[in-house]
Amino acid sequence: MSKMFLKMENIHKKFPGVYALKGVNLEIRKGEVHGLLGENGAGKSTLMKILGGVQSQDEGKIFVEEVDCGYITPSKAAQLGIGFVHQELNLCESLTVAENVFMGRLPYRNKALGIVDYQKLYLDTEAILKTLEIEIKPTDLASDLETAKKQMVEIAKAISLNAKLIIFDEPTTSLSRKDVSSLFEVIKHLKSQDVAVIYISHRLKEIFEICDRATVLRDGTFIGNCEVKGISQDELINMMVGRELKNLFPKEIFEPGEVVLETEGISDTTGRIKDISVKARKGEILGFAGLVGSGRTELMRLVFGADKIAKGKLKINGKVVKIKSPEDAINNGICLLTEDRKKQGLSLVMSVNDNINITNLKSFMLNHKALKETGERFREALLIKAANLDVMAGTLSGGNQQKIVLAKWLNTNSEVFIFDEPTKGIDVGAKAEIYHIMNDLVRKGKVVIMISSELPELIGMSDRIYVMCEGRITGELNREEASQEKIMALATVGGAN
Template sequence: MEDEILFSMTGIEKSFGPVHVLKKAQLEVRKGEIHAFMGENGAGKSTLMNILAGLLEKDDGHIVFEGKEIEKMTPELATELGIGFVHQELNLAEDVSVAENIFIGRLPYTNKFLGIVNFKKLYEDTAYWLNMVGSKVNPTDLVGELSTANKQLIEIAKALSLNAKVIIFDEPTTSLSDKDVEVLFIIIRRLKEKGFSSIYISHRMKEIFELGERITIMRDGEYIATDYVKNLTEDQIISMLVGREIKDLYPKQPTEIGAPYLQVKNLTDGLGKVKDISFEARRGEVLGFAGLVGSGRTEAMRLLFGADRAKSGEITIDNRNVTIKSPVDAIKNGIGLLTEDRKHQGLLAGLSIKDNITITNLDEFLLDEKHLHEIAAKYVKEVNIKVSNIENPVSSLSGGNQQKVVLAKWLNTDNQIYIFDEPTKGIDVGAKSEIYSIINQLALQGKTILIVSSEIPELLGICDRIHVFHEGKINGEIAVSDYRNNKDEAQELIMKYATAN
């Protein structure tokens, strides 16, 4: 059955005004296969998937589903054909039950005119689909009270309940712990065994090699290649993704590490998420923070930035005791924070790219629009943001380019301390390499860099030292230089500290 084609998309064209987004793009998925789909941010993956799901209309090209050509795909037709979509940004109603989310718009009524729902059937049907995806939640549970991993399982159950034949997984692991990722992979493999197809979109090479069977690669809106994953190396995939060879993903250069610049003593939040942590970071140093999801890394950085209030502790910057009760205090003391959640905390989605970049450095009472335009253009070029017009809304950019806008926003300050929380989350390998280079340049300028990351190879590649969190405390530290020739041992030690073994 795996050689039988479920659907094909060929010669797909799509433009938004003058911007040519898809150029003869193509994708073929077989029945019962896990098909990896990769491309840099802005390569056109999401646009192609939105056309398949009927959310966008193609300008030209052909879609053939189970041997039948589809002239115009609509969301209703996509659902009828069996195309399910699990978006990166989960699309659930938080204030209603699991059952109502799964069967939203399709509730079983005993009397539809009077709005009387057959709850017995609703809960039985919901339990069936929850069991299909291995979820332990109850049909009556409120979605807003569930973990991200469980919400994702509900999205999958919802897609399956619509008689999906293929499910599109768009960056499904960006907010999941390693354990939750393992559960998700088990479910996707189980779906394969039952004859379902999956399109798996991810920037994480490890996941592609672990889960994918065939892979399709796009670049700049064009189809590049399709092959079996087992036939390719990581370097070959990277070369096809970016159109060039990236010889060194982590361009770490020796820096002159100076005296301690930031010192934190006995910092506690009073909520049990950050418990009496102490550390110091030096000028020119890149200090990493590892740990499992929920271990307190992000919460500690929010305390440093004043986004949350500390119950106790001391913060010293350049031998000065400082009081940080708000982000305004942090910025006045030369601290910038690139947040993990760029969509809700890092960007002003309703404003332009120019406004987002310049908002951190507005000194004049009367704004000089020409000067602001020049500043924004400078940083667009400096961090290589792919944009046709800086007056466009920032929401029009791909995820990787949005991340670069947040980075440019903080580069447009005279900060001495930069906190990067998951700086490469959900972005492609080419953009990652560029962000690592920027971090490297900041360190060479003598800035103090704090990096929170769930990707241990990333921390080992760009950091000088790594602190490891476990249940709100710093449970261990490693000097990366001690493990330059033995990264495997370093990873094992970090996981040992992270799990308190």
């Protein structure tokens, strides 16, 4: 058995109105990949912020290699060999890879004059990149790198600090399958070097693929830890949510009605969308599949008026409409739940109540009592976990933020709901709630369009699936014939075919 590297004992943390951590324990061994699991709001982020020195515990002890560390600061965390690879990457886009890796620790030929020893900087960076077996040059600009390679730069940064423990927070949410495989190879390499890894993810398939052990938190409490090989997915879900989820995809079947939304040969101005014709009907969930960059999101941006249609027609209830802006789309009953809820879906510094009501402010004079009643109605209906409606949206968990975005659009007269990666970064319990909301919308005669990179989710919840590749529709599958193999075949054939 590997030697213990980290031990967090009886950790407590309180915020105004929230008891975030209630006696949580965590033990990490050297050279192991340890999953940290729990629903949104379970306390995972708070626990990691304490470990990284961003926050301090109210009670409890932290031991690193059997030494009591007391309260940890960010600089102390770096000295202890604790590194982070955040879900939202923290690179300076205008700097080179080498400058990002050694930011704040650049080697100088003459520090007084600010003369950097670039030869040493590039050689040291190249040595780290070589150990990771990634094709990036130290002189590459961070802004020129794709997401997967930016993530590798973050890992290189942690290794440059001689990290003995690296925390990966939802590292695969923006990665393709190929990039996920590359990341897992890097994690296996770290493991072989006796580096410990804490792996936070809501994708249980990844937990079973890469993790040795796992610790589960629920509502700020420690539920238990387990050997991953010795537990089933259902048992793990039960530990996380405190109840049995009998069906991960609670799909309800309704009789499809008339066509509500139709595109006829639409293309964009950039060449990313090429001559696409699709139909979305009442009473169905219409799925869109495809690899990263296939054009799924770009197509929906055209429908929503966020980008310009260069050619083709858009019809609502059989009538041709001109949608030149999101305002036009909203006026025609179309709403878009964006993939990036933090940058495009919410105002993080505004309150929960203001975010919910922002789409329905029709009067110059605001009736604050009515707005509060509306916010409270949606908070109760969608089970949004917030101390009150006045807290900032940015302080809530990802799952609750997603529910606020949904409440914002439910607070309109929308007929077409476009969900772009609706369950990205949220836990299995919140996913089930989102699926039930989608069923309820379809039951009420609304149209639901869902873009997802999770094939089981698409197959489990869609009535029909369009598959895209290189900006074109390469196939259409109904619920009975859809399979992961068929979808992947259509997603990789190439748009020209």
